[in-house]
Amino acid sequence: MELKEYRRCADVARHHEKAELVLKNANVVNVFTGEILSADVAVSDGKIAGIGTYEGEKEEDLGGKYLCPGFIDSHLHLESTLVTPAELIVQAAKCGTTTFIVDPHESANVAGEAGIGYILEQTEDVPANVYVMMPSCVPATAVDDNGCEFTADRMRPYLGHPRVLGLGEVMDYVSVVGGDARMHEKLGLFEGRTLDGHAPGLSDDDIQAYAMAGIGTDHECIDFEYALKERRCGMTILIREGSAARNLDAIVKGIVERGTGTEGFCFCTDDKHIEDIQRDGHINYNVRKAASLGIPVIHAIQMATINAARCYGLRHLGAIAPGYQADMIVFDDLEKMNVLDVYHRGVKVARNGSGGVRACPEELKHTVRLEHFSRESLRLLKPDGPYHVIQMQEGQIVTKDIVCEIPGKKEFTADREYNKIAVVERHKGTGKTGVAVVSGFNLSGGAVASSVSHDSHNIIVIGDNDADMELAVNELIRTQGGYTVVENGKVYETLALPIMGLMSDAGYENVDKLLKKMIRKAHEMGVPETMEPFITLSFMALPVIPELRITPRGLFNVKEFKLCE
Secondary structure, three states, X not given: OOHHHHHHHHHHHOOOOOEEEEEEEEEEEEOOXXXXXEEEEEEEOOEEEEEEOOOEEEEEEOOOXXXXXXXXXXXXXXXXXXXXXXXXXXXXXXXXXXXXXXXXXXXXXXXXXXXXXXXXXXXXXXXXXXEEEEOOOOOOOOOOOOOOOOOHHHHHHHOOOOOEEEEEEEOOHHHHHOOOXXXXXXXXXXXXXXXXXXXXXXXXHHHHHHHHOOOOEEOOOOOHHHHHHHHHOOOEEEEEEOOOOEOHHHHHHHHHHHOOOOOOEEEEOEOOOHHHHHHHOOHHHHHHHHHHOOOOHHHHHHXXXXXXXXXXXXXXXXXXXXXXXXXXXXXXXXXXXXXXXXEEOOEEOOOOOOOOOOOOOHHHHOOOOOOOOOHHHHOOEOOOOOEEEEXXXXXXXXXXXXXXXXXXXXXXXXXXXXXXXXEEOOOOOOOOEEEEEEEOOOOOOEEEEEOOOOOOOOEEEEEOOHHHHXXXXXXXXXXXXXXXXXXXOEEEEEEEOOEOOOEEOOOHHHHHHHHHHHHHHHHHOOOOXXXXXXXXXXXXXXXXXXXXXXXXXXXXXXXXXXXXX
């Protein structure tokens, strides 16, 4: 805090001057002591000047309502919400999330520095704090076909950026534990800052080697026992509750049953669609659900505030205390987490704001570099013996490697039980296509396709017949990216995502309405009700999450970290 600013705030704290704003008669949640204190909160220059009894130039009587620090989303990808960054931030801020730790590796995989620049520019003046973690694995692995290679040298210019906190999720754990020089150059570049992890399914030995490299967080824990192993190594666990991956229930139940302390746990959304945010909430949903499962609500609030702030070195955020930024939420009931008002830097966030669709550089709207796709690329010869099938899991993004006989004589013939899945390279126009068999999606009478396919974001398509799959891919070539549902030879509906093939510029209300319709149709066509069809599909191409994935080069075994023969 600058001296001039300090003097003003100190004068308010010592009752020498009136505060700019005083929130009167609040029940203030103190995240340091776990207490709820009846007090006024004085705000000056966007900071908390004092807690006690104060007078202000402007006063608002909270009448005993609860006042809590603004929530922090410890890890998310703005692109995965499908809407433009400012729209997402504004909608989530209404739910009480005032700080976002963003990893723009989706944009970087498509458009490199131009994609990262887009995220930074779009979040420059939103009513929240948006920080960026530099993408560490672009591409995610050596077998990925993406649009850019982001090296340590290309990261260096960002080191001095005031909103760049550290290194984004390190997915290529093989390079980490194997001591790969290029990977460790990136880790060394951000030494002393937070290094985010991405480490599902590692052995006990590899977890220790991974943590030894300085990686401090992980959001990929799907059960408590695995989270506990990482926690024992000093890692902070970011409990994820998104649209496809929902890990909160399992981890929180473990914390409660074992009586484990919560100081090493935070919350994140990772990938959450706008319609889920509007229906359920954002980090306030995580807090409410954790409390319903038995974690004391004050501890859950600490996980959403001060724990995350300390993890990322944000010493000015996460608490209502002298000198902290005045990011606050007003609740009428802590258990229900009904957000009444939100303050960012002492200014009330508009309840009717949309964030607006901001201009996007034209070159970022033409990133699907394919002319036409033919179903000939979807042919899959039937092996002589059993075949490795990707078995999708409801409520998770991990898969199982199932070895079984598949339908067909000479070629694989898809049906409802065994759908066909394919990924088509779209960045360099090679048309390279990987094809495999998948179970658990249960789609019948059509195809679903997406240009959002982590992390390289090629076109991924799944269906029970080649004709509809061909139509779905060509539809996304036409729209320069998006989601589409094809039923019985006709395009049922398409959500165009022309911004890097990842985001829509049609406005969040239109996206929300169309997406609900398409998800409902996918479920009618057989996709399990407990499975979010598009986000779940988008992760089937990410070769760093166990056990099987499909890439443009073919079927990939994550445990063995090699392409299947």
